[in-house]
Amino acid sequence: MLKNKKIKLNSNRISRYASRFTLHLILIIGSFAMIVPFLWMIISSFKPNIDIISVNFQLFSSNWTLENYQKIFREMPILRAYLNSLFVATVATFFTVLSSSAAGYLFAKLRFWGRDALFFIVLGSIMIPAEIVIIPLYLMISKVSLVNSYTALIAPFLINAFGVFLMRQFIYGIPNENIEAARIDGASDWRIYFNIIIPLIKPCIAVVGILTFIWTYDNFLWALVVVSETKMMTLPLILGRYAMTEGGVIAGASMATTSIVVIPVLIVYAFFQRFFIKGLSMTGIKA
């Protein structure tokens, strides 16, 4: 009897270990599948093209080279594209954080005529993503001769409905006493917004900021429509042009380009994981 029980316990333990093992095995394979494409990208970016398309496969080429990187800096305006992308994303992020938080305070704490209607417009704008209005927006931009300008690249991304919504929720949780006390001291709502609200919503600023930055950094369709001059191109456009015109023939160079687009973002992600995950998983929408 006793012996039986012991055996049963043992087999239980073994099956538990076995299922633990399978669990981790599946997850490790899964995690690996998530980064394999990036490893492939990095390895390929250091290979001569001959080795990438060679039938005899070597994971690490014996004659690895920096030629691909030299080539993209030599033959493409990659530095300029980098600066364009960073500039557009930074300016759009700054304005979106400012406008979304100001709107968040407006909708969370202030009462005025037409507030609900205005909030409805903001939320309703989610129903009209860029794809829907891209033709009229382009025609408007070209009518005021702003094609190929930073203004055109940035203009549609100055506020974000999801940002407003997140900010409103967050500011709603700030106790009214703080605000009332300041108001009795004679502070205007501008003062309250800058001196009380902004310092209290830093985590939310980080979330909305990262979200906006990622969206504008990756934006493709609008940039494709509104930019035709090489010097105004952003990184996704350069990638598009390079990968489109030459196909797989210049595999090495296109992998070098994607490496310098992707790796900085992954490094920043490694440090600020929490904000990335929070922001992106709350909205789930692509820019």
Next chain:
Amino acid sequence: MDLVTRKRSKINSYILIVSFLIFAYYLIITIGPLFYNIYMSLSKTDLMSEWTFVGLRNYLSIFKDQIFLKSLLHNFIYILVMVPVGIGSSLLIAFLIYNTNGFAKKTYLFMFFAPVVTSLIAVSVIWRLLYYPNVGLFARVIQGLFHIEAPLFLQDPNIALLCIILMDIWKDTGLRVVVLHAGMEEIPESVFDSARIDGASFFSTFFRIIIPLLRHQIIFLAAIYSINALRVFGQVYMMTGNPAGGPAHSTQVLVVRMYQEAFLYTKFGRGAAISMIVFIMLFGLVYLEIKSFSKGWEY
């Protein structure tokens, strides 16, 4: 008292300016263009002559266009594959991660989420190389493991669209996993305990407990990914851009078609009509999304 009343009756410049700016901005960037778009979709728009009102002629003509109809079909296929396969696989992974803890859990979530933060365009370029016939990673793996001829992937009209959908599912797995995993963490421990005492198997726990209790998250994700599937552009443009819309138009989708009509053939009216059709399809989905988003879960 006097001070307070005076303050109240004074016009509040913050409210006035901020609400005016928000209203003006949306008027210029969304509402105005939407009406302009509707007007355009009802007009004959060539660059030379004045635009003339033609009623529904653009809509009638795009519905006679084979390529447009194909695009519509492809977007439906996109939804029908990406939503169930994406959510199903992510549910499973989220449940597996839920059963780990500590450092391992953090690492898994970190790894699965990494592709989500990267640029869709860059990832599309990478996957194009992975899918490259004969010498890409997938072709090499298939040839090496099974010793059979690997398919041509993006160059094969029968599977090109599925290849793009697979990439899309891969890229956003982490996002769905995080949402679903967070939902699982909120399920009280006692529910799992009583299931264990009742001797529930892995599968019955999964189907009888996890899925019903996570229905809000599942609806949210289904709405989100249907929306994303309707808006697909970059991945198709990058992965099967040459010829545009894939071999034999096999990956042609609505937004790509709209882009071609408007910006390659300068038929703005037809492009606008296509975008209005996307808009109408989005309408219900976005309503569903806002409703589940407003529930405002905490992570």
